[in-house]
Amino acid sequence: MKSTIKISARKSDLARLQAYMVGDAIKKHFKNTKIEYSFRESLGDKNLENPLWKMPEKGVFTQDFKDDLIQNRTDMVVHSWKDIPIEENDITAIAGTLARADERDVLLFKNKFLKKGANAGIDALKIFSSSPRREFNLKPFFAWSLPFKPATIDFIPVRGNIQTRVLKTLESDQVHGIIVAKAALDRLLTAKRKEFAPTQKFLRKALKELLVQVIPLSQSPTSAAQGSLAVEINSGNAHIKKVLKKVSADLDFKLVNQERTRFKQWGGGCHQKMGVSYKVIGSKNIGLNTLKFERGLDQNDNFIWNQDVIESSFQVMNKTIPASSLVEFHALLEKQILNLKPYKSKKNDAIIATKSNLLAAGSTQPQYLWTSGMETWKQLAEQGYWVVGSYDSLGEQQRPEIDVLAGNKPKWKKLTHSQGHSKKWSQTLKLYQVSYSGFEKLAEHKTKTHFYWSHGDLFLSSIKKFPWLKKKTHICGLGSTLDVLAKHIPKKNIITVYNYKEWKKKWIM
Structure with a gap:
């Protein structure tokens, strides 16, 4: 085992913290290994004038670390994975990641504006964000998600580390809020090392002046890999590959690579008005579902909005179902x-x-x-x-x-x-x-093959009266109704859906 491992990263608080996280994970498995850290600025840190998507260089936060890997001056570089260009190379490789943090975006909104009344006195909402993706997806979201209805919604470019951007928000008289990655806040606020105490103190004080709104993935999927860190190494470094196999989070590694592959199909890059998020929900006891959320514009400016279950422990759809075979039981009842x-x-x-x-x-x-x-x-x-x-x-x-x-x-x-x-x-x-009344109507549908359930209690009441339901195929959402069905019906007889209306358009003929 190599006695010393050198880890490099950018100088920002978040970059250093993520490097320490990787080093600490390695130390848990290889206690006698010494970790050396090297931190410096990247091109993206030096150029704070241009929005990232307007900068001509690719990988402005990552590219200038590659020479250190190629020349073996460092063993690994820790990045925020979303900063790494979609185009890969053969000289270096992403060899591991740690458990993903919350991938969602969050709105930080200055609470003083809501104290001004029902419409907060805001006709033109102004939000700090340099991301074309966020602007495209959040304009329609903020049109209804807030307790006031602004006539216009404008996004204003902003650069700098997270502390700088939050400070700019608080100091600006023109801007109402800012969009940041929730993972960055969560990681900085829970850091254990004393060197992050000043940043934590600043953020805690700032949050007292800010309202929080966590943006749902269904409405605004994130940039591919958001919330994940990436450990980049020299592709020929077999020893470091073995080290990272011990610490890498395999499921998150798989999901992020799926996101990046999908994002590449949409054109890739921070200029793209497209979000792609893959998420696994459920449990090994009940069953797992992998969801794909994507929303935005493709390379030809066609609008895309998908919310699909793409992998499942339950039945996977492979052919359409006749409408005459489907029963939506809640629609039969009087409530x-x-x-x-x-x-x-x-x-x-x-x-x-x-x-x-x-x-x-x-x-x-x-x-x-x-x-x-x-x-x-x-x-x-x-x-x-x-x-x-x-x-x-x-x-x-x-x-x-x-x-x-x-x-x-x-x-x-x-x-x-x-x-x-x-x-x-x-x-x-x-x-x-x-x-509910009208359960007897279900007897008329014994020959049907597929039954959709909106509530688990409806299913339980029905299956007691009509045991033949156990042999049918059942459709439900991903929450408590699925928990109920999975306790009584084999997984092969359950179809899980996220958005039932959209699922019907795709699979019911």
Whole structure:
């Protein structure tokens, strides 16, 4: 085992931190190995005038480290993977990565503007961001996601490390907010080394003046590889390849390479108005699904918006289904909402809203407001609420991922119905009952082959009355309904979908 490994990276706080993360991971497996670090500026750090997509050079944050690898002056260079050009070479290679951080973008919005009234006095919303992708995808998103409706939305280029960009935002009288990668904030705010304490102090102070909005992948997929770091090595360095095999996160490595391959098909590069994100959700016990989110313009300026399950532990579609074979059971039933008692939120509440009507009229803006999906978000924004983020219809299996930005663990209250699922990390407020009638209609559809379920409780009630359902093929989303079905039906008899309406357009004839 080589006694010393040399790791290089840029000089920024985030770049140094990511290099330390790789070094620490290596030390866990090779305790007697000494790690030496080398940090310096890249071309992209020196040129802070031009937006990245306008700079003529490729790999402005990565290219000038290659000579060090080729000449064996360093063993590895740690990058933010999204900074590496899509075009690869034979001389160096990306040989590993660590566990991916949250890949989503986040809006940091100066809270002083919301204190000015319902429309915040904002006719022309101005946001710092130099990314054509973010501008293209976030303009339509911000048109409805905010508790006010600006007449125009403008994106203004900004350069510098994350501290510099946040400071520029706070100091500008013209700009209302900034878009940054959530992974960068999460990593800097949780760094253990003392050298990052000043940055953490600055960010914590800044966040007191900023509202947070986590951007859903369904609405704005990120740049390929966002949230992942890349370890670049000399392709001929077999020893370092073996070292990285011990520490690399294989699944994340696979997903990022899939994203980059797909992004290359769309033209690649930071000038591209296209986002591509691949995400695995689920568990080994229930089953795993790989989703592909992509949105933007291709090389010919054609609009693309895909939200697909591309790999699954469950049945994989390979042919269309006749419309006459499909039953949407919830559409057969009569539904009644009983004993609805909306919750009147308080200033310090952390609320998970599964429906928009579960917040009582006159409720105070909660400190944190999270939604199950996009429709509830839209409705709450229309009512004047600031929504922090959403489960994006991917299921409510874990607490909302904002603990790091919040600086604490919010005590969540989930607003739901009497059959709603409870979690240890939240207080479940069961605010209404749902009653269905008409189950006998299902008997008329015994010859049908495919059944779509919107709720797990409907499936449970139906399968008790009609055991023959166990032999049918069942379609559902990726949340709690899937958890219920997977406990009673073989995986080969379940089709998982993300966006049911879009799935129908593709597979039902």
